[in-house]
Amino acid sequence: MSILKTENITMRFGGLTAVAGLNLDIAEDSIVGLIGPNGAGKTTVFNMITGVYTPSEGDIFFDGNSIKKLKPHLITKKGIARTFQNIRLFKDLTVLDNVIIAHHLRLDSNIFSAVMRLPDYTKKESAVIQKSLDLLEDVGLMEYKDDKASSLPYGKQRKLEIARALATEPRLLLLDEPAAGMNPQESIELMEFVKEIRKKFKVSILMIEHHMQVIMGVCEKIYVLDYGVNIAEGSAFEVQNNPKVIEAYLGVDE
Amino acid sequence: MKRENIIRIGLIVLVVLVLAILNSTLGNYQLRILNLAGIYVVLGLSLNLINGFAGLFSLGHAGFMAIGAYTSALLTMSVAQKQSNFFVKPIVPWLANIEMPFLPAMLIGGLVAAVLGTLIAAPILRLRDDYLAIATLGFSEIIRVIFTNTMSLTNGALGLKGLTRYTNVPYSWGIAILTILFMFSLRRSSYGKAFMAIREDDVAAESMGIDLFKHKLLAFTIGSFFAGIGGALLAHLMGTIDPLMFRFLMTFNVLLIVVLGGIGSITGTVISAVVVTVAMEVLRFLDGTIDLGFMVIQSVPGMRMVLFSILLMLVVLFYQNGLMGRDEITLDSMGKFYKNKIKKGAKS
Numbered sequence A: 001m002s003i004l005k006t007e008n009i010t011m012r013f014g015g016l017t018a019v020a021g022l023n024l025d026i027a028e029d030s031i032v033g034l035i036g037p038n039g040a041g042k043t044t045v046f047n048m049i050t051g052v053y054t055p056s057e058g059d060i061f062f063d064g065n066s067i068k069k070l071k072p073h074l075i076t077k078k079g080i081a082r083t084f085q086n087i088r089l090f091k092d093l094t095v096l097d098n099v100i101i102a103h104h105l106r107l108d109s110n111i112f113s114a115v116m117r118l119p120d121y122t123k124k125e126s127a128v129i130q131k132s133l134d135l136l137e138d139v140g141l142m143e144y145k146d147d148k149a150s151s152l153p154y155g156k157q158r159k160l161e162i163a164r165a166l167a168t169e170p171r172l173l174l175l176d177e178p179a180a181g182m183n184p185q186e187s188i189e190l191m192e193f194v195k196e197i198r199k200k201f202k203v204s205i206l207m208i209e210h211h212m213q214v215i216m217g218v219c220e221k222i223y224v225l226d227y228g229v230n231i232a233e234g235s236a237f238e239v240q241n242n243p244k245v246i247e248a249y250l251g252v253d254e
Numbered sequence B: 001m002k003r004e005n006i007i008r009i010g011l012i013v014l015v016v017l018v019l020a021i022l023n024s025t026l027g028n029y030q031l032r033i034l035n036l037a038g039i040y041v042v043l044g045l046s047l048n049l050i051n052g053f054a055g056l057f058s059l060g061h062a063g064f065m066a067i068g069a070y071t072s073a074l075l076t077m078s079v080a081q082k083q084s085n086f087f088v089k090p091i092v093p094w095l096a097n098i099e100m101p102f103l104p105a106m107l108i109g110g111l112v113a114a115v116l117g118t119l120i121a122a123p124i125l126r127l128r129d130d131y132l133a134i135a136t137l138g139f140s141e142i143i144r145v146i147f148t149n150t151m152s153l154t155n156g157a158l159g160l161k162g163l164t165r166y167t168n169v170p171y172s173w174g175i176a177i178l179t180i181l182f183m184f185s186l187r188r189s190s191y192g193k194a195f196m197a198i199r200e201d202d203v204a205a206e207s208m209g210i211d212l213f214k215h216k217l218l219a220f221t222i223g224s225f226f227a228g229i230g231g232a233l234l235a236h237l238m239g240t241i242d243p244l245m246f247r248f249l250m251t252f253n254v255l256l257i258v259v260l261g262g263i264g265s266i267t268g269t270v271i272s273a274v275v276v277t278v279a280m281e282v283l284r285f286l287d288g289t290i291d292l293g294f295m296v297i298q299s300v301p302g303m304r305m306v307l308f309s310i311l312l313m314l315v316v317l318f319y320q321n322g323l324m325g326r327d328e329i330t331l332d333s334m335g336k337f338y339k340n341k342i343k344k345g346a347k348s
């Protein structure tokens, strides 16, 4: 059963084709990788899936229904959550509030009951606070709950962003270079963390990575983009030995 | 009941007591300033909601105040008052015979401001909120022009005179306290947090499932409501209103309060509203002729505003956080402050 399918999605910015006719098929419960050199169009793919951009061509299906024309907040409501390549936390707010805010869309209470603190609201609010604390416990950020999000060390901010995305109760989680800026040891730990998340929260995961090595051991399937074109797909082993992929990554040091 | 709640209620009782004492001891002139301070608390907090919580930039506060002021005034005026005011052109028949008490009239004033706020903001917020500042500024000027020209509705440039001065300390500060409580409760709620998420990073907020349009519009509508309420209170304090009262200068005053107090801080806005209102009165002499003993400065009307404008620029340039930044004076922070003091005292 596939949870997300893209059909020939293309994104053009003026004369530049950032993504050209991409077909993704993500099976439920899987961890899938999307790799490629810088500027290959990976983030643009995320922006199309999450409704930030509407594809110039093609269509996107989540659970069999087209989501191409939906606004970002409605796509989140349907069950797709994401993180950003350049961390975008609510910096001035506390770690706990960052996670609480992600529950707002499923709170289903009007502003009147919220401000008046009517029982129907306060009940839901305490449930949200409890859920948020549990989530912070799960990802190991409990001790920072009252700190400003921007005061966390870099790696913990990445984790918080993942926790915040999980709080929207997604079925598909999109991670944009979650290991960026981490050393090899931290990257390995993060990949273990990603595996744990999938099990604990029963989400499918589509993950962008710039460095091939990082996700080789985690992903069941990998798509390789180069200049917007899908040049290879398959298992880690298949992709690694594909001459086109080797060529695309040649000349790219790091 | 929790200990904090008891302290909170105690604090409110204390404030009410102080206000009651002031109310019975101050002279008329000082009472007017006290009332004005309460009204500016309401106005400052309403702009702080739009600007400090939701991160929207509105320059139309005076317009929404005008709507609240005129609506409530037309509703509280007696039939005879209306007849004597509208001597150039008679008032439209459907308004001529309406007369109601102050409280419902004020609420209706707030509601009409809120409805118009929604109507003006909706098309803009759907497109790009960068234009909100310009559109609201334009709107408030247009309202003024309309009010100057709709003789049979607003009495035009002549304004409305002889309104009953219902606004007293219980009204102005009662509503100010309710507004303060409302703002604290709103900010603590899921909606308030959603507003602040939008202010912090709207792209991230939207990807967390927050409907940007709906929430921005909600913040703007509530802010317009309180601006209308503030306008109604002001009208019934002054006893006279005319379109000139609601020039951009009025918006500027409120903006000044919010910026000086720390954009986003409730307690900062409250303190700043009181200080600015009192300072505006105390510094009134600056507008007149000043005799320094060795030289005499001829009167320059508007000197006060020059001073406040310079202050505003200094804050914006060197001290963007204002008085409080986004922080608050809370029971917690007071407790900490007090404990630190005790510690220091014990050491010395």
Ligand SMILES: Nc1ncnc2c1ncn2[C@@H]1O[C@H](COP(=O)(O)OP(=O)(O)O)[C@@H](O)[C@H]1O
Pocket (backbone or CB within 6 Å): A013, A016, A018, A036, A037, A038, A039, A040, A041, A042, A043, A044, A045
């Ligand atoms: N909003 C945009 N407008 C114009 N060009 C864009 C925009 N977003 C991305 N691009 C371009 O699309 C290409 C792919 O970018 P991106 O998807 O960010 O690559 P990656 O994430 O793989 O590094 C780049 O050449 C980039 O400059």
Ligand SMILES: [Mg+2]
Pocket (backbone or CB within 6 Å): A042, A043, A044, A085
């Ligand atoms: Mg990218």
